[in-house]
Every structure is written in C-alpha cells, then in structure tokens.
Amino acid sequence: MPEFRKDPILGRWVIISTDRGKRPSSFGNLPKQEDPKMCPFCSGNEASTPPEVLAYRKSGSEQNKPGWFLRVISNKYPALRIEGSLDREPKGIYDKMNGIGAHEVIIENPDHSKDLADLSLEEIKRVLWAYRERALDLQRDRRFKYILIFKNHGDAAGASLEHTHSQLIATPIIPMKVADEIAGAKRYYDFKERCIFCDIIRQEISDKERIVSDYGDFISFEPYASRFPFETWLMPKQHISHLVDFSDDIFIYLAEALKDTLNRIRVALNNPPFNYILHTAPTGNEYNNLYHWHIEIIPKLTKIAGFEWGSGFYINPTLPEDAAAFMREVDATHAEKLFNAHVSV
Amino acid sequence: MPEFRKDPILGRWVIISTDRGKRPSSFGNLPKQEDPKMCPFCSGNEASTPPEVLAYRKSGSEQNKPGWFLRVISNKYPALRIEGSLDREPKGIYDKMNGIGAHEVIIENPDHSKDLADLSLEEIKRVLWAYRERALDLQRDRRFKYILIFKNHGDAAGASLEHTHSQLIATPIIPMKVADEIAGAKRYYDFKERCIFCDIIRQEISDKERIVSDYGDFISFEPYASRFPFETWLMPKQHISHLVDFSDDIFIYLAEALKDTLNRIRVALNNPPFNYILHTAPTGNEYNNLYHWHIEIIPKLTKIAGFEWGSGFYINPTLPEDAAAFMREVDATHAEKLFNAHVSV
Numbered sequence: 135m136p137e138f139r140k141d142p143i144l145g146r147w148v149i150i151s152t153d154r155g156k157r158p159s160s161f162g163n164l165p166k167q168e169d170p171k172m173c174p175f176c177s178g179n180e181a182s183t184p185p186e187v188l189a190y191r192k193s194g195s196e197q198n199k200p201g202w203f204l205r206v207i208s209n210k211y212p213a214l215r216i217e218g219s220l221d222r223e224p225k226g227i228y229d230k231m232n233g234i235g236a237h238e239v240i241i242e243n244p245d246h247s248k249d250l251a252d253l254s255l256e257e258i259k260r261v262l263w264a265y266r267e268r269a270l271d272l273q274r275d276r277r278f279k280y281i282l283i284f285k286n287h288g289d290a291a292g293a294s295l296e297h298t299h300s301q302l303i304a305t306p307i308i309p310m311k312v313a314d315e316i317a318g319a320k321r322y323y324d325f326k327e328r329c330i331f332c333d334i335i336r337q338e339i340s341d342k343e344r345i346v347s348d349y350g351d352f353i354s355f356e357p358y359a360s361r362f363p364f365e366t367w368l369m370p371k372q373h374i375s376h377l378v379d380f381s382d383d384i385f386i387y388l389a390e391a392l393k394d395t396l397n398r399i400r401v402a403l404n405n406p407p408f409n410y411i412l413h414t415a416p417t418g419n420e421y422n423n424l425y426h427w428h429i430e431i432i433p434k435l436t437k438i439a440g441f442e443w444g445s446g447f448y449i450n451p452t453l454p455e456d457a458a459a460f461m462r463e464v465d466a467t468h469a470e471k472l473f474n475a476h477v478s479v
Numbered sequence: 480m481p482e483f484r485k486d487p488i489l490g491r492w493v494i495i496s497t498d499r500g501k502r503p504s505s506f507g508n509l510p511k512q513e514d515p516k517m518c519p520f521c522s523g524n525e526a527s528t529p530p531e532v533l534a535y536r537k538s539g540s541e542q543n544k545p546g547w548f549l550r551v552i553s554n555k556y557p558a559l560r561i562e563g564s565l566d567r568e569p570k571g572i573y574d575k576m577n578g579i580g581a582h583e584v585i586i587e588n589p590d591h592s593k594d595l596a597d598l599s600l601e602e603i604k605r606v607l608w609a610y611r612e613r614a615l616d617l618q619r620d621r622r623f624k625y626i627l628i629f630k631n632h633g634d635a636a637g638a639s640l641e642h643t644h645s646q647l648i649a650t651p652i653i654p655m656k657v658a659d660e661i662a663g664a665k666r667y668y669d670f671k672e673r674c675i676f677c678d679i680i681r682q683e684i685s686d687k688e689r690i691v692s693d694y695g696d697f698i699s700f701e702p703y704a705s706r707f708p709f710e711t712w713l714m715p716k717q718h719i720s721h722l723v724d725f726s727d728d729i730f731i732y733l734a735e736a737l738k739d740t741l742n743r744i745r746v747a748l749n750n751p752p753f754n755y756i757l758h759t760a761p762t763g764n765e766y767n768n769l770y771h772w773h774i775e776i777i778p779k780l781t782k783i784a785g786f787e788w789g790s791g792f793y794i795n796p797t798l799p800e801d802a803a804a805f806m807r808e809v810d811a812t813h814a815e816k817l818f819n820a821h822v823s824v
Contacts, residue, residue: 139704143663143675148704149794152801213794226682227675228703284786292786303792311791318488330488330572337571358573359484359493411789432789441629441637443788444756444777446656447648449494449558456497 136233146310151213175297177244184208204260205241212237220306236304240264250298251396252470258389266378273417278304280416288407291434308416316421323424331426332373344454346461352391356454363435363452368395369428375415397469398461405473406433481559481578491655496558520642522589529553549605550586557582565651581649585609595643596741597815603734611723618762623649625761633752636779653761668769676771677718689799691806697736701799708780708797713740714773720760742814743806750818751778
C-alpha cells in the first residue's frame with residue numbers, strides 16, 4: 135500500500151510508492167524503449183493494460199477492444215490506490231496517511247506514430263474533453279482535494295512509453311507548489327481584490343515582448359520570471375479556475391492554442407522533451423476568485439535541474455523576451471512535416 | 480548584466496543570466512566531454528581559468544601556477560556579478576534587481592582522475608576548509624544574505640566539467656527552498672521551543688531504521704519523507720547553524736563522514752550522478768536557534784523530476800527504510816578500488 139509522508143520541516147507531502155516498481159538493485163537498468171508492435175497503448179493490445187475507465191469509440195465497438203479514438207485506463211503501476219480510507223496517523227514527530235488516490239493514463243490516440251501536436255484539432259479537443267470528463271467524475275469523490283493532469287513527452291522528461299499519453303493523479307492533499315501558488319495569489323487578492331493572473335495577462339498584452347501568440351480567447355507567453363529557457367504558459371483571458379468550468383464551445387479554441395504552442399516549441403527547439411502541467415484550482419469553489427486556470431509547458435533543455443530543485447534557486451540562461459521573440463518567428467505549421475512519422479508502424 | 484526577477488505569484492526570485500552562455504539556437508548541441516589534457520581545472524592549465532581567489536599551495540609556488548592542492552576561482556561563466564549595487568526596481572506589476580553576487584568554483588584537487596570520495600581525509604578536510612574560508616570572506620560583504628555551496632557530480636547532475644569541483648554562489652536574497660525551511664523550522668520552534676532538526680536526529684537515532692551510519696559527531700540517514708530514492712542527509716548531532724561555526728577539530732570528522740557517505744552511495748548505486756547541497760542558515764545570527772546545518776545528497780537515479788519540480792509533488796518508488804538498510808550493508812571501503820582511476824591522465 136502506498137503512503138503519503140509529510141516532510142516535518144517543509145510540510146510537504148511525498149508519495150512513497152514501492153509499487154511503482156524500482157527496487158534498490160534495479161537502478162541504472164532502465165528498460166529499453168519497447169518494440170512499437172508490443173506497445174500496450176496501441177490498438178489491438180488492449181488486453182495488456184488495466185480495463186478502460188473511459189473510452190471514445192466507434193459506435194458498436196466493444197469495451198477494451200480496438201475501435202477506440204481515445205482510452206483512459208488506470209495506471210498499471212499506480213502511485214496511489216483508489217480503495218480505502220485516509221487514516222492519518224503520527225509516527226513520532228512524523229505524519230503519514232494512506233496512499234489513497236487515483237492514477238490514470240489518458241491514451242490520447244491509437245496511432246503510435248503521432249505526438250499530441252500532430253493530432254487534428256478535433257482529436258486534441260477530444261483529449262481535453264477526456265481531461266474534463268475524468269476530472270468531473272473524480273471530483274465527486276469527497277476524499278480528493280486536487281486533480282493533477284500532466285504530460286511527460288520524451289524519455290528525458292520522464293515518459294516511460296513513447297506512445298502519446300497524459301496522466302491524471304487525484305489526491306487527498308493539495309500539492310505544495312499549488313498551495314504556494316494559492317497562498318501567493320491570495321496575498322495579492324487580499325491586497326488588490328483582483329486576480330493576479332488577470333493582472334499578469336493585462337501587463338503581458340500591454341508589454342507585448344513576452345507574448346508568443348495571442349489566440350483571441352487564450353494567450354501563450356514566456357513568464358517574466360521564467361525558471362527555464364522557453365518555459366511557456368498558456369492561459370485563458372477569461373478568469374476561470376477549473377477546466378471543467380469552460381463552456382463547451384471554447385474547447386476547440388483551447389485545442390488550437392495548445393497545438394500551435396506545442397508546435398512552436400517543437401520547431402524552435404527541435405522536438406525537445408517537455409512536461410506540461412495543467413494548473414487548476416483545488417476541487418470545490420473556495421479559490422475561484424483568485425485562481426486562474428492555465429497550462430505550464432516546460433521544455434527539458436538543460437541538465438542543471440538537480441541543484442535547482444534542491445535549493446529552489448533557478449538560473450535561467452535565456453531572457454524570456456528573447457525566447458518569446460524566437461517563438462513568435464517560428465512557422466508552427468511546418469512542425470508536422472518536420473517531425474511526423476518519427477516511427478513507422 | 481544578469482538580473483534577479485521575482486515571480487509575482489510565488490515570490491520566488493530567479494536569476495536570468497544570459498552570460499551563462501546558451502543562446503536560443505544552441506540548445507540540443509551541448510559540447511562533448513572535454514579532452515582531459517585540455518581540462519582547465521588540471522594543474523598546468525591555470526591560465527585558462529579566471530585568477531584564483533584562494534589557493535592552498537606548496538610553499539614557494541606562484542599564484543596561478545602549478546603547485547596547488549586546491550584552488551578557488553571565479554566562475555568563468557558567472558550567474559551573478561560581484562560589482563555594483565542592488566537597485567531594486569518595479570516593472571509594472573513585476574520586480575527586478577541587479578544580478579549582484581559571487582559565483583566561484585572550488586577545484587578540489589589537481590588530480591583529474593579522482594572524485595571527491597577518492598581523496599584522503601586530509602584532502603577532503605581541505606575542501607571543507609576552503610568552503611569555510613570562502614564563506615567567512617564573502618559574508619563580510621553586507622550585500623550578501625546567503626552563501627550557497629553545492630556540488631554537481633556527473634553529466635546528468637549538471638556537472639559541465641568532469642574534474643572534481645564544487646561551486647559557491649553568494650546572493651543578496653535567500654533562496655526560496657531555504658526560506659521555506661526556515662519558515663517551517665520557525666513554526667516548530669515557536670510551538671516547541673526546540674530545533675526541529677535536533678528532534679529529527681533524536682527520533683532517527685531512536686527509530687534506527689533510516690540511519691545509514693552513526694559517525695559519533697555526525698549521522699547520515701534517509702529522511703522520513705525522502706523525495707528521491709537514496710536521498711541522504713548528513714547532519715551534525717551538535718546544534719550548529721553555519722559551517723563557519725564548527726570548531727577547527729571537527730572538520731576531520733566531517734570529512735570522514737562525508738567520504739564514507741559518498742562512497743556508500745557510489746557502491747550501492749554504481750557511481751551515480753548526484754548533487755549535494757550544504758544547507759546553512761542565512762548570513763548573520765538571526766536564525767541560529769532554529770536552523771541546523773546539514774548536507775543533503777541527492778543521487779540522480781530517476782528521470783521523473785520534470786513533472787515533479789513543476790508540481791512540487793514527489794513520488795518516491797523506494798522506501799527510505801529499504802534504502803537505508805541497503806546503504807548500511809555496503810562496504811564503502813571498496814569504493815576506491817571499484818571506481819578510482821576512471822580516467823587515466
């Protein structure tokens with residue numbers, strides 16, 4: 135059974151999950167990239183994954199069989215377990231809690247050769263729609279305070295399978311970074327009675343120099359205090375705290391903005407590994423005034439992260455304004471020609 | 480000129496330092512490992528580094544010439560600049576500050592073939608002594624609030640040169656992780672009127688199961704809420720807040736504990752890349768009651784850090800108790816035979 139343990143100094147909860155597989159002796163022996171034909175996320179190999187919790191399929195096709203456009207499954211090596219009660223308990227000066235939560239995988243497309251940015255707008259919209267549908271379902275479970283959706287792209291960014299997918303983790307605690315963001319946004323809100331993210335958008339639109347693209351309903355930009363080169367945020371201009379609160383008709387515009395932004399990163403940086411994380415308010419409506427939904431995309435270009443996650447002290451060798459200028463110049467429409475069909479199946 | 484920029488949401492300062500060299504077009508083209516004969520940190524190549532700010536040398540040898548046992552130089556590609564005044568200024572809702580600071584490199588030994596853990600106790604003591612001497616010197620500069628000393632070992636941990644070295648960054652701000660640690664330690668101190676680190680040591684000695692080694696004056700252990708597999712902390716039992724406050728005679732015991740701990744990590748994990756960070760109180764004596772000096776060593780074993788530094792949400796696949804048991808079993812004395820002379824010069 136996985137467990138949450140609380141760092142007594144920082145108050146940060148960590149998941150200790152030995153089910154995730156790696157035993158002491160196995161470090162340094164990461165499995166090689168799988169044979170695409172054996173890929174558990176490919177159509178035809180449904181039996182090698184846990185059963186689907188959601189799928190969009192051709193009408194008439196059977197559950198856990200081919201014929202799907204998108205599948206959501208439980209993670210085969212889950213960091214958290216869905217069954218049980220929370221049970222906080224002390225361990226001397228320490229605190230622990232059962233590792234309750236959900237850990238799901240969104241298989242974005244059956245085609246092994248395509249990355250998210252290669253998909254059509256309708257297909258990307260479907261991915262976002264699946265995020266929303268799973269979040270709506272899981273937030274009904276009162277044990278869960280936060281639903282974290284993210285994507286690791288590329289080996290160096292932590293993707294253990296190449297086939298395009300995202301992950302969702304629902305947790306009974308609010309991740310520390312999110313708690314810090316809320317605390318900061320609340321400080322500002324208490325002082326100004328305005329959402330800090332809305333004010334950031336205003337300033338970015340007025341300054342222009344860090345904007346990557348203005349999509350009308352969304353903007354992408356390089357944040358003023360970017361930690362990493364080409365760190366890019368995608369944000370709705372409308373103040374909205376949860377993906378589930380967007381009106382239905384806006385999803386296609388979000389798909390368009392996300393596809394364009396990912397393709398710009400792909401062309402500018404030659405298909406780098408990256409992580410993106412959906413930044414959403416905790417479940418419930420407590421922080422709706424002050425928290426502004428957005429996506430943070432972080433290309434993994436430098437290797438200096440080790441010291442930096444240790445100290446919280448980031449050194450960014452690239453001016454965000456330079457990165458934004460570079461990203462604006464890019465012809466994103468060429469991305470698919472350049473990078474598609476990187477694997478022939 | 481580098482600059483500090485403040486994240487308006489989190490209040491975190493980031494260093495934007497384009498002098499660090501990488502321009503947009505150069506990503507993905509990291510230079511190959513240098514030819515050892517051309518290594519700027521080797522004896523004989525002193526002219527290819529900035530002049531030394533400190534050196535321990537054979538008596539009679541000349542500055543910036545061979546004959547040294549240890550050299551401290553300014554970083555050739557400094558993240559911060561020593562000259563100038565701080566000058567905070569607003570930029571709309573944002574805040575910036577001149578990138579004032581010191582960025583130095585401690586070349587631990589002239590021998591290219593040796594890692595820190597290969598050095599004799601006297602040589603390691605000399606490294607720690609140099610840390611102390613540089614910290615003492617730099618803390619006299621009233622502009623500096625924090626002196627951060629760290630080591631990146633191995634390419635994957637961000638070391639750009641193989642030759643064994645550490646780095647020092649003196650900054651006019653307290654890094655966010657340190658500020659968070661101090662805030663947490665203060666919460667505990669306000670409640671208990673005791674140092675939380677001292678209480679952690681008490682509990683670890685009593686629990687035994689996370690101890691790697693008890694060195695008498697120091698202990699090494701796997702923290703209860705370890706973020707990473709084999710994350711290892713080395714801590715003095717005596718409550719002390721700064722390296723500069725240790726009595727002279729204790730340095731040899733710290734050298735012994737550090738060498739043994741690094742060698743256990745080396746044997747247990749087959750010479751992994753790692754980072755270590757000296758965790759010290761900010762300059763001055765304000766936090767001396769509540770902050771406890773220690774070293775955090777983080778082997779870089781997993782690739783999943785990307786999502787994790789984005790969310791602050793860590794998933795550790797290894798029980799700290801299992802890692803500690805594994806580390807206790809290791810015969811650290813074999814490390815030098817196993818890993819020494821990995822380069823013949």
